[in-house]
Amino acid sequence: MLKSEVYFFGTCLVDLFFPKEGLAGMKLLEREGIKVIYPKNQTCCGQPAFNSGYRKEALKVARAQIKCFPKNIPIIVPSGSCAGMIKFHWRDLFKGESDFEAAMLVVERVFEFTEFLVDKLEIKLTDLGEPTQIAIHTSCSSRNEMKIEDKIEQLVSQLSEVEVLEQERKSECCGFGGTFAVKQADISGSMVQDKTNTLLATNASCVISQECGCLMNIGGALEKQNAPMKSQHIAQFLWERTNESG
Amino acid sequence: MSQVKSLENRVDEALGNEQLQTNFRSAMDYLIEKRSDQFPDKDDLNNLRNTSSSIRSNSLSKLPELLIMLEENLENNNIKVHWAETDIEANNTIYQILKEANAKKVVKGKSMVTEEIELNEFLDSKNIEILETDLGEFLVQLANEKPSHIVMPAIHKSRKEISKVFSEHFPEFPYTEDVDLITQQARKILRDRFREADAGISGVNFAVAETGTLCLVENEGNGRMCTTVPPLHIAVAGIEKVVENLSDVPPLLDILTKSATGQEITTYFNMISSPRKNDEKDGPMVMHVILLDNGRSKIHQNTEMQETLKCIRCGSCINHCPVYTQLGGHAYGTVYPGPIGITLEPQQKGISELGDLTSLCTMCGACAEVCPVQIPLPKLINRLRSETVEGDYMSQFIEGVGSQRKSIESIAWQIWKHIYSHPTLYSICSKAITKLSSFSPKKFGGWSNYRVMPKPSNTSLKELAKQAGFKNE
Amino acid sequence: MNKSKNIILERLKSKIHDSVHRENIPLMAMHGWTKSEMIQMLSEKLQLSKAEVFSMPNKELINWLNDELPKRKIKNILSGEQIANEIAQSLTSKTELMRYDNSYESFSESLFNEIDASITKSVGAIAHSGSVVLQPTTDEPRLMSLVPNTHIVLVDEESIYETFGQIMLDQNWSINMPSNTLLISGPSKTADIEQVLAYGVHGPKELIVLILTS
Secondary structure: OOOOEEEEOOOHHHHHHOHHHHHHHHHHHHHOOOEEEOOOOOOOOOHHHHHOOOHHHHHHHHHHHHOOOOOOOOEEEOOHHHHHHHHHHHHHHOOOOOOHHHHHHHHOOEEEHHHHHHHHOOOOOOOOOOOEEEEEEOOHHHHHHOOOHHHHHHHHHOOOOEEEOOOOOOOOOOOOOOOHHHHOHHHHHHHHHHHHHHHHOOOOOEEEEOOHHHHHHHHHHHHHOOOOOEEEEHHHHHHHHHOOOO | OHHHHHHHHHHHHHHHOHHHHHHHHHHHHHHHHHHHHHOOOHHHHHHHHHHHHHHHHHHHHOHHHHHHHHHHHHHHOOEEEEEEOOHHHHHHHHHHHHHHOOOOEEEEOOOHHHHHOOHHHHHHHOOOEEEEOOHHHHHHHHOOOOOOOOOOOOOOOOHHHHHHHHHHHOOOOOOOOOHHHHHHHHHHHHHHHHHHOOEEEEOOOEEEOOOOEEEEEEOOOHHHHHHHOOOEEEEEEEHHHEEOOHHHHHHHHHHHHHHHHOOOOOOEEEEEOOOOOOOOOOOOOEEEEEEEOOOHHHHHOOOOHHHHHHOOOOOHHHHHOHHHHHHOOHHHOOOOOHHHHHHHHHHHHOHHHHHHHHHOOOOOOHHHHHOOOOOOHHHHHHHHHHHHHOOOOOOOOOOOOOOOOOHHHHHHHHHHHHHHHOHHHHHHHHHHHHHOHHHOOOOOOOHHHHOOOOOOOOOOHHHHHHHOOOEOO | OHHHHHHHHHHHHOOOOOOOOOOOOHHHOOOOOOHHHHHHHHHHHHHHOOOEEEEEEHHHHHHHHHHHHHHOOOOEEEEOHHHHHHHOOOOOOOOEEEEOOOOHHHHHHHHHHOOOEEEEOOOEEEOOOOEEEEOOOOOOOHHHHOOOOEEEEEEEHHHEEOOHHHHHHHOOHHHOOOOEEEEEOOOOEEEEEOOEEEEOOOOOOEEEEEEEEO
16 A cells, blocks of 8 residues: 555544644645645545434445545544544444445555554654643544554654643543434533543643544533633644644 | 433433532542452453453353253252243242242342342232342342442442431441441341341352352352352342353453452352252252343344343443443433443333433443453444434344434434535535534534534635645545 | 243244354463462462461461460350361360251351351362362351351362362362352452441451461
């Protein structure tokens, strides 16, 4: 598989709610000498419907992505849960379908963003930013499904001016769970409050994550609480700290 | 409909109860740490999990033969075997045995399967006194409540609450909040009850087919009391509890105690292979075992869902579930709470009644990470979730497939599907959303109670990528 | 009821799941621990569970009993015939040697309300889990190790095994299981009240393990 050229699968959340973060990820890859293609017809991996039990609808949407990635090159996904959806659940979703093989050809080329930077690119980062203290929130999919929680930590550890403060119960779910945040809003609300409590107790200035769903959840809660802590996607964070023009 | 309302109410009640929130948070922290301390080496843990998982899968792949072997060897050991397809049948069988023995007072060890069949309520209705003897269950019974956790039944109660309940029922003892004193008082009371009892009832942790042996774990000693002192012992076991060989027991025992309570081993491991023999001086004269189905054989028929039956009832999934930590056990309204509960119970009782339980999950996967027998709980829960709103291949296995499908939700997903599977349509919609982003709603259901509403950006990533000169195919 | 049995079995037989490769059982593997390592491990684990452990040559047992029983205010001690024969003559302390002579029914009042302590043998011990293994007999019935407040158990140092799997294999348990086998790893305990540990809930409050060397 060629590594000098990649597809970028933005994800539906990033496309509409975190486009700057997605662009930062693409520019970072480009800066490392990778040619990045953003297929114009991509939309969504199907996860929202899949997790709500609507598999027929999820399948329809998932299959529409296949033809966006014809070349045998890596597909970079700036989200552990979307990467996980494709890598671990498309197998169930496409089981028995005529395009099962075609779907699997996509599955085997998917990398989560931080995973690609560390494992394939072996990226070397130089910190150009001011000293700062951050906390890292790793999504459940990145941790439990993809088992790549160490990648974001490795990337941050290369930044000499960044100190990582660890929150209590850092592996506990933030309560997003996709439609769970709407269907069981009060349980989700209680969970995100517990999460923001542990984060704020670190006194870090910012929480970084590889997952936009978690960021929408945690960041949204922090903002509602008028808390001093900011939140940011790892792609944006790395781009800002390692790019000369910032 | 009314089940949905009451789940909602129970959830609200749990979330509004600060004492409960505190109790459960500290209890789960404690149990998580204790378990983790028992598994310092990740490789050793994985090996043990692989072994345990394969032992349980082996049992399920040979279940009918093993049950027949178990029955034969139990009967050879003078332990009478009964098969019960339903909870009602199990209760009636137990009642008949007690009636024939003229048993009026029964003592019971901790057993989730007897909760499952609602044995206590049934025997109550037949005027047979049945007393819980595990300290936690005893206290919960005094308070007229149900256990809130499968391993630590009184975990929802504070010391003060316990002292109050105890002193109300036993005013002859001075009120105390000293744990040692309460324990000693309970010991006195329960020892009398063991001696007066006509029968003892227990569950079974492992039933060994090879030797016809029933294995039980405990720390307190009440289980041994119930299964040794009264003249009659009745054991109730789910049909999935059987293991093939005696040599299957050590690894399962090891991972069970470490996962459940973070102990190397429980104080007592009791292996019973016979009632009192002719030349023996104690032990029950008569022993019976009830092999309970209660939906298990149906679950067994489904290739994907039969992994549910590997469960050894350790409670690890419950302890690590962030949703359970918020709610406690009672909010679920079921016998088994947490991840195993929302997987097992809808399969047993049907989706019409319990399908909404599948919403009590964020799919975080913490449960699957710790399950000692590697049950892929999130995958099973997701499968059940899809059966609540669509799918008909499972209708031969579970009642109520598709019964939770609501038209508004279903229409919403159809619309979503149309937009997201047609790039041109999506393009139009995303342009509209980004252009009109300043009009995006400030509130949306419960989300906005806890967070600001996410605001769509005024350009999409697709636009930004194009502007920045990235190729688009 | 046989109808239920048939219904259940028919349903189970209607679906054959793939049989699974049985993984190696780690607890059957030998660790190669020496006898003194095992004695150490056994003692430490028992002590962690609040059992008391003493090691002594066989012939010192009687001295230990003569010293300790009065010190611990044990006025009587229940024993089987085998042990009674071994110690009755040399027991100088005023401790009364009691016998579980008759069946439980005629003995229960004594057992529950008069006996202070019991002393039993064991068929072995397990270093890995810190457990002693009992297989009650006519001579040493089941309740001896459950009812009295103090339970003293004798362990022959030669009968200490590395793991549960090993004692089971070595002693051929699967050929002939006795009516009751017990692994005992400490005094009775509970953490049901606010996860605070309390001892002597239903079973003995004290477990004393005497490892007898040759």
